[in-house]
Amino acid sequence: MSENILDIKDLRTSFFIEGNEVKAVDGVTFQVPEGKTLGIVGESGSGKSITALSILQLIERPGKIVGGSINFKGEELTESKNSRMRDIRGNEISMIFQEPMTSLNPVYTIGQQMRESYKIHQGLGKKEGTKRAIEMLELVGIPSPAKRVDQYPYELSGGMRQRVMIAMALACRPELLIADEPTTALDVTIQAQILELIKELQNEIGMSVIMITHDLGVVAETCDYVAVMYCGKVVEYADVETLFENPKHPYTVGLLNSLPRHDIDQDELIPIKGNVPAPDEMPTGCRFAPRCPHASDICSKLPGLETQEDGNDVRCWIYTEEWDGEKGVAVYDRETTT
Amino acid sequence: MTEKPLLKIDNLKQYFPIKGGFLGRTVNHVKAVDDISFAIGKGETVSVVGESGCGKSTTGRAILRLDEPTAGKVEFEGKDVLGMSAKEMRRMRSEMQIIFQDPYASLNPRKTVRQTLNEAMEIQNVVPKKERNARIVELMETVGLQKHQIDRFPHEFSGGQRQRVGIARALSVNPKLIICDEAVSALDVSIQAQVLNLLKRLQREMGLTYLFIAHDLGVVRHISDRIIVMYLGKIVEMGETKSIFENPQHPYTKALLSAIPVPNPKKKAERIFLRGDVPSPIDPPTGCRFHTRCPFATDKCRTEVPLLEEKDEIYKDKHSVACHYALDIQQGKHKPKYNMTDVRKNLDEEGMDNKSKEKQLENA
Structure with a gap:
């Protein structure tokens, strides 16, 4: 494995609401190898977006990072000063959000918004900034960039806006790009364009990417490694091929089994029973135990994220010596026809 | 039925x-x-x-x-x-x-x-x-x-x-x-x-x-059981589910299906990228509405509206498509005008609708 550009250990981010602590991110550990793409998957409320915001120290009150470490190229971000974080944001680490219309400022032109980043991070003037903005728009495949640069966000289509967001995020050639559901609001044909674009630019600039998504198809196509999150914890961390071929955690298996596929025929979907537990009803042991088809007595205790023989990590008692349920249980027994 | x-x-x-x-x-x-x-x-x-x-x-x-x-x-x-x-x-x-x-x-x-x-x-x-x-x-x-x-x-x-x-x-x-x-x-x-x-x-x-x-x-x-594919207010293709997914006829259906990410990292889809965006339904393109983004489009597509017809002999009664060249494309007689697998190249060459927008901008 190559060097890790980002190393997160036991990150904890909580929200303090009316005297209660809601643990949105509850001990998250993962690494982003340099030049690679890490996917973070999970359903709504699993803490994927809060993890991303924590990396950039963008958590606002009543939220707070209460523990753990975020190591970016040897630098500890949880201890960084605000001024240092401002240097990092948009320069060394950039982020693209789901909804391009709400993350672009409607009363400034595309050019004005892009120049801001050049001015702050590189001290470029108006003329030079505009030139660089046009180059960047061209890079992301926006037709006639010299005209578009003076237009307002409302004059662009959804796909075009997301391209502008990418151009802005990549303006300073960041080393790490965090893409939070970058294509969820877009149609599939536009999604295909945007994902391909991110991949091509990644190769050109040589950056690492964190791709946050709930779409397992997007994960399979764009990621090298995957962290599966459930209720604020990473339950499985694996390379993408292993994750799809030999998923270990019952939650990962549940996700794959409930996914309706367009590429193969399926008789029946096997859903995960029940619902995600509410924050105030969170089980103290394995968070997934109440919905898990294999749950046993030991699952009332919290399992650790243990590294397996194949080098991947899984947080489940089944793969430990202490397992007291059925031995050799076939967690994943679905045929994956291709 | x-x-x-x-x-x-x-x-x-x-x-x-x-x-x-x-x-x-x-x-x-x-x-x-x-x-x-x-x-x-x-x-x-x-x-x-x-x-x-x-x-x-x-x-x-x-x-x-x-x-x-x-x-x-x-x-x-x-x-x-x-x-x-x-x-x-x-x-x-x-x-x-x-x-x-x-x-x-x-x-x-x-x-x-x-x-x-x-x-x-x-x-x-x-x-x-x-x-x-x-x-x-x-x-x-x-x-x-x-x-x-x-x-x-x-x-x-x-x-x-x-x-x-x-x-x-x-x-x-x-x-x-x-x-x-x-x-x-x-x-x-x-x-x-x-x-x-x-x-x-x-x-x-x-x-x-x-x-x-x-x-x-x-x-x-x-x-x-059956699927209807629509584009800009028109039905472009209609047929039994299996037939649509395994043998799509319309260039739009093909592009749409190829665009979906496959949840299988070992199977990379051969992707068709459409150029530009969907034109406005206020003033839809003449003829076939998909012609501004279709690599197979000819003058006939720009003027004549294709009817929804059963074209493929094998899928007769089960599958109909609104494309002048559906059969020719399937038999390889009608070739695309440009490569559809390069995302940025296609974006640079604009669709008709974008061009007319640019013209309006110049005039203004």
């Missing part, structure tokens, strides 16, 4: 006026649905797919007359729906129900589940008053909700549970047809699977017919 369809749509058109200018006159129309025809047999699940703005939701709403269609014919069990009076239509709606995408917005937050279900039955008067409570309990069980949740308000339920309440409400009046307008799109995949399985089970048990409107092609493949 059965001999006599349950629902038959003929030449349905839905134009929305654009008001503007002096005195707020109608200056133009958004042609949301422009002359479409199809039929659904009893017990069938037919899906309408396409990207945003293709007219799929408008079609569903027009059938129920939630928006009054501009022209065309809607027949339900041989009865002319569009000719009905408001009173007849209200009665009709007990046979045709709709489930909406957003279970948060489509339930009244100030009514409990019991009140919501009671209201539907009261309006349609399908169940005698005395039996309504028993029926509500039965409905709750049918959709997999607990008895003790009957007197709860919508905010006390999760998204998946709310969608179940929406389904229970639709079922409460014993409909024959349910239009599911993106009914599972807002749900997480594990919950989505629960609701899809529920819809399938209800269909088996009650012989329901579904018109499924969705953009997720995985969901569509799983649930449908």
Whole structure:
């Protein structure tokens, strides 16, 4: 494995609401190898977006990072000063959000918004900034960039806006790009364009990417490694091929089994029973135990994220010596026809 | 398909006026649905797919007359729906129900589940008053909700549970047809699977017919018997599910299918990138509406509107397509004008519509 550009250990981010602590991110550990793409998957409320915001120290009150470490190229971000974080944001680490219309400022032109980043991070003037903005728009495949640069966000289509967001995020050639559901609001044909674009630019600039998504198809196509999150914890961390071929955690298996596929025929979907537990009803042991088809007595205790023989990590008692349920249980027994 | 369809749509058109200018006159129309025809047999699940703005939701709403269609014919069990009076239509709606995408917005937050279900039955008067409570309990069980949740308000339920309440409400009046307008799109995949399985089970048990409107092609493949592909208010392709997925004929359907990410890291899809964006439905392209983004387009495509026809001999009666060159493309006689697998190159060469926009900009 190559060097890790980002190393997160036991990150904890909580929200303090009316005297209660809601643990949105509850001990998250993962690494982003340099030049690679890490996917973070999970359903709504699993803490994927809060993890991303924590990396950039963008958590606002009543939220707070209460523990753990975020190591970016040897630098500890949880201890960084605000001024240092401002240097990092948009320069060394950039982020693209789901909804391009709400993350672009409607009363400034595309050019004005892009120049801001050049001015702050590189001290470029108006003329030079505009030139660089046009180059960047061209890079992301926006037709006639010299005209578009003076237009307002409302004059662009959804796909075009997301391209502008990418151009802005990549303006300073960041080393790490965090893409939070970058294509969820877009149609599939536009999604295909945007994902391909991110991949091509990644190769050109040589950056690492964190791709946050709930779409397992997007994960399979764009990621090298995957962290599966459930209720604020990473339950499985694996390379993408292993994750799809030999998923270990019952939650990962549940996700794959409930996914309706367009590429193969399926008789029946096997859903995960029940619902995600509410924050105030969170089980103290394995968070997934109440919905898990294999749950046993030991699952009332919290399992650790243990590294397996194949080098991947899984947080489940089944793969430990202490397992007291059925031995050799076939967690994943679905045929994956291709 | 059965001999006599349950629902038959003929030449349905839905134009929305654009008001503007002096005195707020109608200056133009958004042609949301422009002359479409199809039929659904009893017990069938037919899906309408396409990207945003293709007219799929408008079609569903027009059938129920939630928006009054501009022209065309809607027949339900041989009865002319569009000719009905408001009173007849209200009665009709007990046979045709709709489930909406957003279970948060489509339930009244100030009514409990019991009140919501009671209201539907009261309006349609399908169940005698005395039996309504028993029926509500039965409905709750049918959709997999607990008895003790009957007197709860919508905010006390999760998204998946709310969608179940929406389904229970639709079922409460014993409909024959349910239009599911993106009914599972807002749900997480594990919950989505629960609701899809529920819809399938209800269909088996009650012989329901579904018109499924969705953009997720995985969901569509799983649930449908037949599929209708729409683009800019027109049907471009229609056929049996297997046939559409395994042997798509229209260049748009091919691009749409190739664009979906495959949840299998070892299988990288050969991707077709469409250039540009969907043109405006106010002033849609002449001839074939897809010609501005189609690599196979010729002068004929720019002037002549292709008809929805059965082209492929093997799939006769099962699969029709609206493309002048469907057969020629399939047999390799008609080649694309440019490479469709390079994303940025195609974006630089603009579609017709973009060019005309640029011209307008220059003039201004």
